[in-house]
Amino acid sequence: MNRFENFKAGLIKDNPVFSLYLGICSTLAITTTVNNAIGMGAAVIMVLIMSNVIISAIRKIVPDEIRIPVYIVIIATLVKIIQMLIEAYAPALNTSLGVFIPLIVVNCIILGRAEAFASKHGIADSALDGLGMGLGYTLAVVAMSFIREVLATGVLNIVNPFNEAQVWINVTLIPEAYTIPLFNSPVGAFVTFAFLAAVIGAYKKHADEKAAKAEEVK
Amino acid sequence: MNKIVHLTLFLAIVSAIAGGALAFANQLTAPVIALNNERAEKQVLLEMYPSANVDDFKIMDVTTDNPTVNKIYSYEDNYIFNMSVSGYKDGTTFLVAINKDDLTVSAFKAISNGDTKGIGSKITESAFADSVVGKDAAGQIDTISGATVTSTPVVEGIHQAADIAAGLE
Numbered sequence: 001m002n003r004f005e006n007f008k009a010g011l012i013k014d015n016p017v018f019s020l021y022l023g024i025c026s027t028l029a030i031t032t033t034v035n036n037a038i039g040m041g042a043a044v045i046m047v048l049i050m051s052n053v054i055i056s057a058i059r060k061i062v063p064d065e066i067r068i069p070v071y072i073v074i075i076a077t078l079v080k081i082i083q084m085l086i087e088a089y090a091p092a093l094n095t096s097l098g099v100f101i102p103l104i105v106v107n108c109i110i111l112g113r114a115e116a117f118a119s120k121h122g123i124a125d126s127a128l129d130g131l132g133m134g135l136g137y138t139l140a141v142v143a144m145s146f147i148r149e150v151l152a153t154g155v156l157n158i159v160n161p162f163n164e165a166q167v168w169i170n171v172t173l174i175p176e177a178y179t180i181p182l183f184n185s186p187v188g189a190f191v192t193f194a195f196l197a198a199v200i201g202a203y204k205k206h207a208d209e210k211a212a213k214a215e216e217v218k
Numbered sequence: 219m220n221k222i223v224h225l226t227l228f229l230a231i232v233s234a235i236a237g238g239a240l241a242f243a244n245q246l247t248a249p250v251i252a253l254n255n256e257r258a259e260k261q262v263l264l265e266m267y268p269s270a271n272v273d274d275f276k277i278m279d280v281t282t283d284n285p286t287v288n289k290i291y292s293y294e295d296n297y298i299f300n301m302s303v304s305g306y307k308d309g310t311t312f313l314v315a316i317n318k319d320d321l322t323v324s325a326f327k328a329i330s331n332g333d334t335k336g337i338g339s340k341i342t343e344s345a346f347a348d349s350v351v352g353k354d355a356a357g358q359i360d361t362i363s364g365a366t367v368t369s370t371p372v373v374e375g376i377h378q379a380a381d382i383a384a385g386l387e
Contacts, residue, residue, distance in 0.1 A: 066225050070232050077236035081243040088250035091258070 003128055010132030013207070016109045017140035018200040023109040026100050027141055028189040032152075037145035039093040039161055040100065041138025043082050045131065047104055051075050052118040052130035059119045071114045072105075079105045090161045109137060140196070147192050150174060152184035263291060263298060266313050266327040282382055286375050290382070296324050297386060299379040305333045305368035312341070314376050316355050316383045323359075323376060326350045331368065338368035355380035 016022045023044075030036045054074055055062075062070050083101045087094045094101070104110065113133055118126040150156055154174035160166035182188050260272045270293065278290040278297070288311070291298040296315040303310050309332025315325040328342040340346060340362050346369070353359050355376050361369040 061228075063225055063228055066229055069229060073229075073232050073236050077239055080240055084243050084247040084251070088247040088254065091254045 003125065006125065007128045007132040010129065010134075010136040011139060012136070012200065013204060015136040015140055015200060016112075016133050017137055018197045019204065020109075020112070021197075022112050023107040023137065024193070026103060026107060027137075027144065028186060028193065030097060030100050031141050031145035031148055031189060031192070032184055033096070033149050034142060034145045034156065035158055035161070036093075036096050037141040038138070038158075039086075039090070040097055041134070041141055043086065043097075043101060044104060044107065044109070044137050045134030046082055047075070047078050048110055048113060048134040048137075049127055049130035050078050051110055051114055052126040053123055054078075055114045055118040056121060056123045056126035062119075067119065068111075068115075071111060071119075075110050075114070076105045092159075093161045109133060143196060144189070144192050147196075148183045148188055151180045152182070152188065154179040259289070260291070262300070262329060263293070263313065265329070266298070266315065266325050267293065278386070280382075280386065284378055284382065286378065287382065290386075295319065297379075297383045298325075299375075299382070301375045301379065303371035303375045305338055305371055307332045309333075310338070310341070310368060310372065312372060312375070314350075314355075314379055316379055318383070318386075321355050321380055321383060323350050323353050323355045326376075328372075333365075333368045337365050340365040341369055341372055350376070355383070 010016065012019075014020060017024065017027050026040065030040045051071075051074055055071055058070075079102060082104075083094075086097075086101060113129060117129045121129070146156070150173050154176055155172050156169060157167070158169040160168060180188075183192065256277065257272050260275045260277075263275050264270060264272065274293060275298070276292045278292050280290055282290075286301045286303050288300040288302055291300070293315070295318050297318060298313055298315045300313055301311070302308070303312075309330060310328070311330045311332075312326065312328040314323060314327075316322070317324045326347040328347070331339040331342055333339075346362055350359060359373045359376060361373055
């Protein structure tokens with residue numbers, strides 16, 4: 001697999017959320033607004049790239065027996081640093097994401113990619129894998145939160161994370177009488193998740209069949 | 219044996235580096251975070267002075283042995299007291315601004331009412347605030363008839379604030 005294929009895999013085919021089913025807990029909790037989803041996605045991308053790079057850089061000197069504790073120490077440190085930065089420079093985001101920032105530590109995407117990819121590949125490949133998987137996660141949570149926010153409130157509202165008074169986008173897409181508040185609750189998260197996972201699953205099946213057919217023709 | 223020492227040392231070194239990185243990040247962000255928290259705390263004062271800027275309020279560095287006083291701020295010619303009192307129940311919080319020179323009440327704002335809605339909540343209505351503003355904070359201030367249990371501790375709180383304000387320089 002060449003580098004670009006590798007990077008692209010994380011976006012749709014091996015999307016960490018809808019295809020590998022990793023890190024679903026945070027996905028269900030933070031996708032109430034697009035704003036939260038973008039903030040969370042950015043935090044995950046940063047942690048994922050940095051943890052992949054560091055773990056790939058030290059992969060030859062880490063003794064095999066204690067690799068998991070070492071990875072966890074590194075990931076926890078990075079998450080804590082990101083959390084402090086968010087608390088300092090985007091306090092509004094910190095309030096709305098709350099406990100889910102520290103919980104990135106136990107997000108299986110991060111440890112999963114460290115174990116499955118970064119510990120076996122070079123630094124550049126690992127960074128690219130981190131970016132691809134991080135973008136895949138962001139894409140997934142933004143898609144989910146878009147559906148949930150618009151169906152539940154009828155309004156799409158995006159503000160500057162560093163200055164909440166600065167509103168970037170605020171459009172009403174559905175009149176208030178036709179909104180479905182259910183989508184703001186965890187039930188709505190599960191329903192949205194199931195639909196999107198089914199769509200990605202159908203796309204993957206379609207792609208696989210096409211590839212099989214091409215194989216037969218040869 | 220050698221193996222164990224090697225593993226222990228490796229994990230110890232990784233943890234030490236992680237600790238160092240965290241200490242550095244903390245040093246960088248701690249002052250900004252403290253400032254943010256302070257501003258969030260002062261946000262409530264804007265309800266009283268909507269046209270002011272959060273940074274105009276100064277937190278007074280005084281400790282009182284009065285448990286009803288949460289925080290004292292200074293703004294222009296006023297001391298602003300954030301106080302919590304209890305009528306029937308805990309949870310009545312209000313802001314009262316007292317003029318530094320003549321100790322009159324220059325502004326009053328009830329943030330929350332811990333007692334019965336519709337009765338205790340009269341302290342949050344503007345009629346009560348209007349009746350308090352301009353009065354001598356240490357002198358006679360009328361309570362609300364029909365909401366005496368809630369408004370009496372509020373008035374007592376204003377008197378106590380006046381006492382403290384008189385002692386402040």
